[in-house]
Amino acid sequence: MLKSCYQSKVLEAGCDEVGRGCIAGPVVAASVIFPNDYSNESIKDSKTISPKKRILIEKEIKSSAIAWSVSEIDNKRIDKENILNASISAMHAALENLRVIPKYIIVDGNKFKKYKDIEHRCIIKGDSKYLSIAAASIIAKNYRDKLMKKLSEKHNQYDWHKNFGYPTKSHRDAIKKFGITELHRKSFKLI
Numbered sequence: 426m427l428k429s430c431y432q433s434k435v436l437e438a439g440c441d442e443v444g445r446g447c448i449a450g451p452v453v454a455a456s457v458i459f460p461n462d463y464s465n466e467s468i469k470d471s472k473t474i475s476p477k478k479r480i481l482i483e484k485e486i487k488s489s490a491i492a493w494s495v496s497e498i499d500n501k502r503i504d505k506e507n508i509l510n511a512s513i514s515a516m517h518a519a520l521e522n523l524r525v526i527p528k529y530i531i532v533d534g535n536k537f538k539k540y541k542d543i544e545h546r547c548i549i550k551g552d553s554k555y556l557s558i559a560a561a562s563i564i565a566k567n568y569r570d571k572l573m574k575k576l577s578e579k580h581n582q583y584d585w586h587k588n589f590g591y592p593t594k595s596h597r598d599a600i601k602k603f604g605i606t607e608l609h610r611k612s613f614k615l616i
Contacts, residue, residue: 435528439557
């Protein structure tokens with residue numbers, strides 16, 4: 426089972442993002458604050474959970490969390506800022522949207538820029554170690570998958586309802602055949 430928190434002295438927010446490796450659509454980040462003694466065996470890294478189970482777990486997360494938030498940064502800003510800075514901006518926006526201000530932040534990965542004056546810790550593979558980061562990964566993944574399915578209705582030739590904007594062979598083949606959309610990240614290697 427994942428750890429409930431990195432430190433138990435103050436209110437802690439976990440952050441994660443999804444969609445960094447995509448070539449279309451936004452990068453999405455979420456932040457979750459649980460009570461420090463919270464436990465839940467169902468919450469794991471979003472990549473290890475089936476889509477149907479992720480939706481059920483998200484309901485549990487939202488009802489158990491002290492606060493949660495999700496945010497997105499679009500492809501135009503990704504192209505302007507670069508994907509790392511856009512990912513951090515999305516996490517900052519998710520933190521800003523929390524209805525409770527955390528006193529400590531834990532972030533999945535190894536890069537983050539200080540948010541306000543709140544102490545933070547980067548944790549490699551944090552989504553497989555801490556509940557709040559894993560919960561943030563689940564909320565962000567569900568949000569982004571739903572968004573990409575909706576965007577796929579207008580751009581169905583790119584199979585975003587299946588590949589969610591990742592650079593699969595069918596997605597790259599569609600770019601060769603139909604060109605790019607206004608949702609593609611022009612600063613990425615698209616073909």
